[in-house]
Amino acid sequence: MKPAPFDYEAPRTLHRALELLDDDAKALAGGQSLVPVMNFRLARPARLVDLNRVGELAYLRRRRGRLHIGAMTRQATLERSEVVARAWPLLRQAVGHVGHPQIRARGTVGGSCAHADPTAELPVALTALDARFHVRSRAGRRTLRAEEFFVTHLTTALAADELLVEVEVPPLPEGARSAFVEHARTHGDFALAGAAVVVAPAGTPSAIALLGAAATPLRAREAEAALGAGAAAADVARLAGDLVADEYRRALTTALVRRALREAGAR
């Protein structure tokens, strides 16, 4: 239950952090997922590049209606942000389900995305919000959509020398309402299933993203189209649930999508 030895670097700048990232290195953000697997020795990185002193990666700002979340923004900061609560309530609704206060005090938005657990809440909420994932390396930069960033269970499109530096969230459609619901055996445990929904007025796109339904956060496109066409919430929820193979989880997902749609004001 103690980590294997490793070399430790704590760069102060993003530039230096990018220089240190290579095949032998692992970036350390909040450590709430990486350190447990290191304690179990399931991960034995030769070098840790600790990002906790890279101040330029910790920010939360609204610019021209879009939310820019620096990768090292703590989950607790997101949870306490009035701007987020007002303009992106789905993120506030989702982050309260992430672990416990002690976890959210350290855990980061970028770390949660880069860890890519398909039952993690923030990746699902960000998928529903059409977020963009900004990635940097020594060689350059690129921007990915959720469907490109999340590849499979615990795997993203990030190469060993790349770092997720920012998540950018577009504004919600005017008049849209959102909800995040999940089922976990106790509050803060890993959820079995869940849903993030954005219900927009007629003519603007709504969104439904599922937690635990697949190896990545999953958009329920057919259900979204049905919702946009005015289908009843129960039928929309059934379409979303149909994406889940396992029978129990399918029933659970259907019920949770139904509940989320109701909370967000869908009929």
Place this chain on the structure above:
Amino acid sequence: MRISVEVNGERHEAEVEPRTLLSDFLRHDLGLTGTHVGCEHGVCGACTVQVDGEPVRACLMFAVQADGRAVRTVEALAVDEQTLHPLQRAFHAEHALQCGFCTAGFLMSLEPFVRDRPDASEEEIREALAGNLCRCTGYEPIVAAVRRAAAELQGGAG
């Protein structure tokens, strides 16, 4: 690596391996054995301490990460040798512990909560302590202790 950490108001300089967990540094290097170590993977909450005022899992931080930061452990909670913190008194009064192994973690998690949210509902209290496991009490006395401490702090008697 050389680190300089403020623990319970006192500065400590030490040489640590990068892989030394903050929980082990507190217990083995500084002899502060009030912080208990349970699961060592961030689930049980027994090792909860406060870093710069925020409750965190000491088993999920490396001691090197505490360099230049302020750590507070259960040893700093009592007012003085004779006077326990209102939350500690409430745990005592309500029998909110049996074996006591989890208690330090509960106290360090809940201390900012009772201070900032003395009017919290029962549901909020239960959510606030969900990150700490207790195998003895069934949690009811712990909820009662939080209520008692909050009432005392709100009444200004603390």
